[in-house]
Amino acid sequence: MIRYKKLGYIALNVTDVERSAHFYRDMVCLDQVGEINEDVAFLSSSSDYHNLMLNKSDKPGLKRIGFELESTKEWENAFELLKKEGYDPVEVDKEERALLKIDKAFRFRDPNGVTFEFYNKMMQRAKPYEPSPVRVLKLDHVVLRVPNLQDTVRFFNEVLNFKISDTRHKPDGEMYFAFMRCFPNPFHHSFGISQGDDLRMFHIAYKVEDINDIGIARNRLINLDVPVIFGPGRHLASGSIFMYFLDPDGLTLEYTQDMEEFPEENPREPRMLDHTLRTTDLWEGASDPRIGKVGHVEV
Ligand SMILES: CC(C)c1ccc(C(=O)O)c(O)c1O
Numbered sequence: 001m002i003r004y005k006k007l008g009y010i011a012l013n014v015t016d017v018e019r020s021a022h023f024y025r026d027m028v029c030l031d032q033v034g035e036i037n038e039d040v041a042f043l044s045s046s047s048d049y050h051n052l053m054l055n056k057s058d059k060p061g062l063k064r065i066g067f068e069l070e071s072t073k074e075w076e077n078a079f080e081l082l083k084k085e086g087y088d089p090v091e092v093d094k095e096e097r098a099l100l101k102i103d104k105a106f107r108f109r110d111p112n113g114v115t116f117e118f119y120n121k122m123m124q125r126a127k128p129y130e131p132s133p134v135r136v137l138k139l140d141h142v143v144l145r146v147p148n149l150q151d152t153v154r155f156f157n158e159v160l161n162f163k164i165s166d167t168r169h170k171p172d173g174e175m176y177f178a179f180m181r182c183f184p185n186p187f188h189h190s191f192g193i194s195q196g197d198d199l200r201m202f203h204i205a206y207k208v209e210d211i212n213d214i215g216i217a218r219n220r221l222i223n224l225d226v227p228v229i230f231g232p233g234r235h236l237a238s239g240s241i242f243m244y245f246l247d248p249d250g251l252t253l254e255y256t257q258d259m260e261e262f263p264e265e266n267p268r269e270p271r272m273l274d275h276t277l278r279t280t281d282l283w284e285g286a287s288d289p290r291i292g293k294v295g296h297v298e299v
């Protein structure tokens with residue numbers, strides 16, 4: 001079965017690369033890596049060369065999701081498994097891997113047509129990542145809305161070896177959300193899937209050091225006229241403190257901290273959580289209707 005190191009990077013489509021690159025650098029506190037031009041920009045939230053790629057598009061949202069596998073051997077095994085399962089993995093050509101600073105990579109589409117890239121390792125930066133004033137620790141998770149949740153969860157669980165940490169259910173018992181771990185990465189979810197009418201990126205989340213970073217970020221973003229649209233609050237599922245805000249295209253971002261971690265051996269059972277506000281936010285805050293509204297997925 002496939003073993004992952006982490007959610008490695010997100011490639012976003014944005015309408016103005018320079019505007020968004022400055023936002024993710026100056027407001028979100030990521031490191032700009034290399035030059036920004038009107039077509040592409042790279043930013044990092046770790047020692048990796050990048051964890052966020054911005055691409056110019058008239059449809060803001062998700063281009064693809066990159067997962068780093070545990071080793072080159074795991075990458076080779078994953079390629080063979082996806083080929084055998086009929087998901088037609090295609091290796092990324094040398095020129096593009098040079099741009100991404102990645103050693104080996106292949107791409108495939110999930111049952112919804114979303115492009116995933118699995119890679120073995122990315123070039124590391126000598127310059128340490130020391131974000132300020134918000135101490136971002138890492139790219140934390142990405143959540144998609146998909147038309148067929150059951151099939152999607154089954155694919156990620158049974159084919160890609162993602163583990164289910166918790167699910168959420170409507171009053172009639174129908175599952176409408178799944179929080180998934182890229183095993184054996186311990187965090188409650190690196191990947192979340194929600195039932196939706198159409199395919200859409202809901203949000204991407206960054207982990208911050210502690211509650212002070214959430215507080216500092218809230219007041220700083222509000223003072224700089226960045227829409228803070230939900231939180232601070234506490235999610236029951238992962239136990240994390242959260243706050244959502246919008247990027248210049250209206251894409252939804254989340255700062256999160258204190259997410260539950262699972263052991264590789266004998267993890268707790270996934271819970272069936274309800275649909276109530278208290279499960280979404282133990283502090284019962286109100287969320288802004290703009291949450292998750294913009295997020296075209298390139299297929
Ligand atoms: C409101 C969204 C879908 C949500 C719910 C719960 C968690 C969590 O438990 O961490 C999230 O990260 C969310 O984004």
Ligand SMILES: [Fe+2]
Pocket residue numbers: 141143203205254
């Ligand atoms: Fe989230």
